[in-house]
Amino acid sequence: MHRSTAITNPNADTNLIIVMGVSGSGKSSIAKALADHYGYEYLDGDDFHSQDARDRMASGQPLTDAMRLPWVIRMRDFFRDAARKQQHSTLAFSGLKRVHRDELRKAGLKTIFLFLHSDKDTIQTRVNKRAGHFMAPSLVDSQFDSLEDPSHEADVFKIDVHNSLDHVLAQAIGVIDREVHCQADALLA
Secondary structure (H helix, E strand, O other): OOOOOOOEOOOOOOEEEEEEOOOOOOHHHHHHHHHHHHOOEEEEHHHHOOHHHHHHHHOOOOOOHHHHHHHHHHHHHHHHHHHHHOOOEEEEEOOOOHHHHHHHHOOOOEEEEEEEEOOHHHHHHHHHHOOOOOOOHHHHHHHHHHOOOOOOOOOEEEEEOOOOHHHHHHHHHHHHHHHHHHHHHHHHO
């Protein structure tokens, strides 16, 4: 899980923990639990979608890159404001495209990505069991097709979600404590 990394904007005063992955990987559950653990604000990337985008996904049609860009820019601008307010946050965000991850890096916060991943069958089973979500289960294939593997990006930590939620959360907390909080302590010393 761990390799030599760098945090984006390491000298920033405000933290942004982005929990990313395809739909059904557990992003919202982990990001909420991390927000509770650290006392950060929890945000869900889905809340930044337009109603048209939500309707499109509910009908089983994937978003195009052109449709995703305004969504990501709304998030980037929100986090620029959060940085001015020194509001630490966690974000559940698919982050399927590198260009979208890069836009969030431009917000200026001390940022790391926790990439929740698993095989397609596991994710499809989870999505099929999910109730009340606007994204149609038929879009799992398009999520995997759109995903540009972030494993080689310096500020991305890969976490396998085959394990229990508690185990995944413990791994996520370990990464954040080691990479974000230890770095902050070292800068103060």
